[in-house]
Amino acid sequence: MMRNDPIKHVFIWPAVLVVLAISIFPLIYSLTTSFLSYRLIPPMPPRVVWLGNYIQLLQEPRFWNAILTTTLIAVTAVGLQYVIGFAVALALNARIPGERLFRVAFLLPMLLAPVAVALVARMMFNPTMGPLNQLLGHFGLVNLPFLTNGRWALACIIAVEVWQWTPFVILMLLAGLQTLPEDIYEAAELENASNWQQFWGITFPMMLPISAAVVFIRLIESYKIMDTVFVMTGGGPGVDTETLTLFAYQEGFKKFNLGYTSALSFLFLIAITIIGVTYLALLRPHLEKRR
C-alpha cells in the first residue's frame, strides 16, 4: 500500500540532492570541458575545438590499446569468476564437509583493499624470491617474467582479479541457489534425471536471472579497474597493461591535459553505456522466456 504524505519529500530529497550534486555537476563540467583545448602545463587559455579532442583520441593507438586491454581483463576475469564461483556455490549448497570454515575464507578477499591485495600479489609473483617461483621451480620453471612480460603481466592481473572477486560471485549465487524450490528436484529424481541433467535442465535456467545480474555487476565494475594495475605494473611494461582509467589518470593528472582527459572519460562513459545496453538487450529474450 502506498501512502501519500508531504513528509515523503523530507525523506527522499537529501539523497537525491547529494547524488544530483555530485553526479550532474561533474557531468556538465567535463562535458563542456571536453570541447575545449585546455591545458594547465604549459598554461594556455581554453580554446573551443568542438570535436577536436574526440577525433584526436579516436586516432590514438594508445587509446585503442587501453580499450582492448581493459576488455580483455574484464571479459576473461568475469568469465573465470563466474565458472569457478558457480562451481563453489553448488558445492557449498550441497553441504560438503567443512562448509562453515569455507564460508568465512571465501568471504575474505572481496573486503580487502585492492591496493593491498596488489602489493601481496607483487610479492607472490616475484620472479626470484616469491613462493610461486619456488613452487614452479620444482617443475623446472625458474624465474618466469611474471610482471615484466606483457602477456604474463596481463595473466597475473587477471589472476588477482579472479582471486579477489570470485567470492562476490559465490555469495550472490549461493543466495540464489538457496531460494530454488525443492519440489522440482524431487520430481526430477522420480524421473531418474541424472545430476548433470538436473543441472542443465533445472538449476542453470532457474539461476539465469541472478547470473545475468551478477555478471553484469562484475563486468561493469571490472571495466573500472585501476588500483590493482596501478600497483602491480603501473600499466607496464610499456603500455601493455594500461587500462582506460589508468590512461585517463596519466593524461589528466600527470600531463594536466584537461580537455583531452574529459573527452576520454566521456568516451569511456559512452562505451560503458553501449556495453551495458547491448548486454541487457542480448539477455532480455532469455530472461523473459522463463517468466
Added chain:
Amino acid sequence: MSASNLRGLSPWSRRLIALGCLAWCLITVFPLYWVVVTAFKTPPGVVGGPTYIPFVDFAPTLQPFIDIYQGIRGAFFHTFLNSTMVGFSAALLATAIGAMAAYALVRFEFRVRLGAGLAFFALALGGYLAFNTYLGLTRPQALLSAFPLALAAAMIANRLPLPGPILGNEDILFWFVSQRMFPPIVTAFALYLLYSEIGRLGFQLIDSFLGLTLCYVAFSLPIVVWLMRDFFEALPIEVEEAAMVDNVPSWRIFLGIVVPMSMNGLIATFMITLAFVWNEFLFALFLTNSRWQTLPILVAGQNSQRGDEWWAISAAALVAIVPMMVMAALLSRMMRSGMLLGAIK
C-alpha cells in the same frame, strides 16, 4: 536451506568436491598467510628466499611494526585516523540518508515527469554556459547558480501537464542504482577540477575532510538505497498501518518502528559501505594529497618508495587489511543467520 543439488552423489564424488573446495580455499588463504608471516620477518629472512613457518624457518621479529608505529615509513597513525574518520562519517551519513530515501521509495508514491527531468538537465547545462559566457561568472559560480534555478524550474515543470511518460518509484530507484555504472574517473577528474576552482575562490575542498566525505557519501548512496529497499520491502506493513490508525506521524513511524525493526539490515549496509569507502583508491588519489590522505594511497606508495623491502610492505598492507578481516568475520556471522539473503535476492 536446501541441499537440492548433488543429493544423489556417491560418497566418493562428495569427497572429490570437498577436495576441490579445499584447493580453492588454499588458494584464497595462502596469500593472506604469506603476508601475515612476511610482516614478522627480518630483512635476511626475506632476501634468503621464501620461508614459510615462523620459528622453524626464520626468527620472527616485531621490527616492521615498530617502524610503522614510529612513523619511519610514512605517517601511518595519522593516515589510519583519517581513513577511520572519513570511513565512519561517510558510511554513517550514507546509511542514514540512503535508508530514508529507500523507505520513501517503498512506502510513498512518487511521480516525476520525464519532461521535467530533461528540463532540469537542459536548464542546468544551458544556464551554466550562459552564466559563464555572458555574465562572466567563474565556472563554479556559474554551476552553483544554474543548479538551484534548474531545480526550481524542474519542480514547477513537474506540476504542468507536460506530454511524455511519467516516471514512478521503480524508475527513481533505477536512476539511483544507475549512478553506480558511471566510470568513477569521469566524476573523479571533474570533481578534482571543480574542487580546485572552488578552492581558488577561497573555500578549500581538495585535501579536506568535507570534500572527500561528501564525494564518498554520494558514491555509496546507490548501494545503500538498493540494499535497504529490499530490507524495507520485506518488513510486514501491518505494524505501520496500526500506528497510522493511531495518527502517529510518518517520521515517528520511521524512527520508532521501522528503524529498530530493520537494525540488522542497517548494520550490514553500514559495514558494506564502510568497507567500500575504506578500500577506495581512485577518489582519494585525486582529491587528497597530504593532510587527508587515506590508507590505500599510503599503502600504494610503499611500493615505489621501498623496492623489495617486503617486511615493511607486508606490515603496511596488514594495517589496511586487518580491520576489514575483522569485519569479514562479523559479516559472515550475520550471513549465517540468514539475514543478508534478503538483501541479495
